[in-house]
Amino acid sequence: MAGSGCAWGAEPPRFLEAFGRLWQVQSRLGSGSSASVYRVRCCGNPGSPPGALKQFLPPGTTGAAASAAEYGFRKERAALEQLQGHRNIVTLYGVFTIHFSPNVPSRCLLLELLDVSVSELLLYSSHQGCSMWMIQHCARDVLEALAFLHHEGYVHADLKPRNILWSAENECFKLIDFGLSFKEGNQANSSAIIDHIFASKAVVNAAIPAYHLRDLIKRYVTHAVNLLCIHVLCEMVRLFFFF
Structure with a gap:
C-alpha cells in the first residue's frame, strides 16, 4: 500500500x-x-x-x-x-x-472521510436528546466492530465518543484512530497506552499508588478494556439524556 x-x-x-x-x-x-x-x-x-x-x-x-x-x-x-x-x-x-x-x-x-463523531452528536443533541434509533444503531455498530476486533485478537484501547464516527454513505458508525491498538498478548508492551491514560488525567485515585496502577494496567489491559469503554459510553448517554 x-x-x-x-x-x-x-x-x-x-x-x-x-x-x-x-x-x-x-x-x-x-x-x-x-x-x-x-x-x-x-x-x-x-x-x-x-x-x-x-x-x-x-x-x-x-x-x-x-x-x-x-x-x-x-x-x-x-x-x-x-x-x-x-x-x-x-x-x-x-x-x-x-x-x-x-x-x-x-x-x-x-x-x-467520515461525517460526524458521536461526541459531536452528543453535543448537538444535549437539549432535545437523541432518538432511540440512533442510540440502538450506534450500540449495535460498535458492538459488531468490537466483536470483529475480538475475533482478530485486537484491542482498540482508545474507544471514546470522538473515535466513533457516522458514515452517511454506508449508513453506519465506524471506529477510527487505532494508534494505541495492539494484539492481545502484547499488553506488556503497551506503555504508550499507560502514558496516554496518565497524561489525560483519566485516572485519579489517591488510594492506589501510581506505580501499582501502572502494573495493574500492564497486566490486565485486554479485551475487557473495550467492554469498560462501552460501559462508559452507556453512562454518558444516560447522563446526557435520561437524567
Whole structure:
C-alpha cells in the first residue's frame, strides 16, 4: 500500500502526489499530539469521494513527541491493514511519506472521510436528546466492530465518543484512530497506552499508588478494556439524556 513521496515545505502542500494521482488538500479537520487530519480530494476525477489525510510526524517534531508519532503511525497502519473489510472499521486507502527534508519524513495515511463523531452528536443533541434509533444503531455498530476486533485478537484501547464516527454513505458508525491498538498478548508492551491514560488525567485515585496502577494496567489491559469503554459510553448517554 505504499505510495510515492515528494519534497515540500513546512506545512502539507496544497497539492500533493501519491499513488500516481494529484490530491488537493482542502482543509484541516483536526489535530492531536502526534498527528493532524486534512480533508483531501483527488484532482482530475470530480466523481471520486473526498478522503481524509492523517499526517504524522509534522515538521519540527523531535524527542518524545516524534517517538509517539512514529509509534502511533506504525500501530495504526498495522492494525488497519489487518482489519480492512469490516463495515464498522474506517477504510484505509493507502500509506505514503512526504519528505520535507532528507531527515524529516512525514508519514501519512489516506483514509475514507467520515461525517460526524458521536461526541459531536452528543453535543448537538444535549437539549432535545437523541432518538432511540440512533442510540440502538450506534450500540449495535460498535458492538459488531468490537466483536470483529475480538475475533482478530485486537484491542482498540482508545474507544471514546470522538473515535466513533457516522458514515452517511454506508449508513453506519465506524471506529477510527487505532494508534494505541495492539494484539492481545502484547499488553506488556503497551506503555504508550499507560502514558496516554496518565497524561489525560483519566485516572485519579489517591488510594492506589501510581506505580501499582501502572502494573495493574500492564497486566490486565485486554479485551475487557473495550467492554469498560462501552460501559462508559452507556453512562454518558444516560447522563446526557435520561437524567
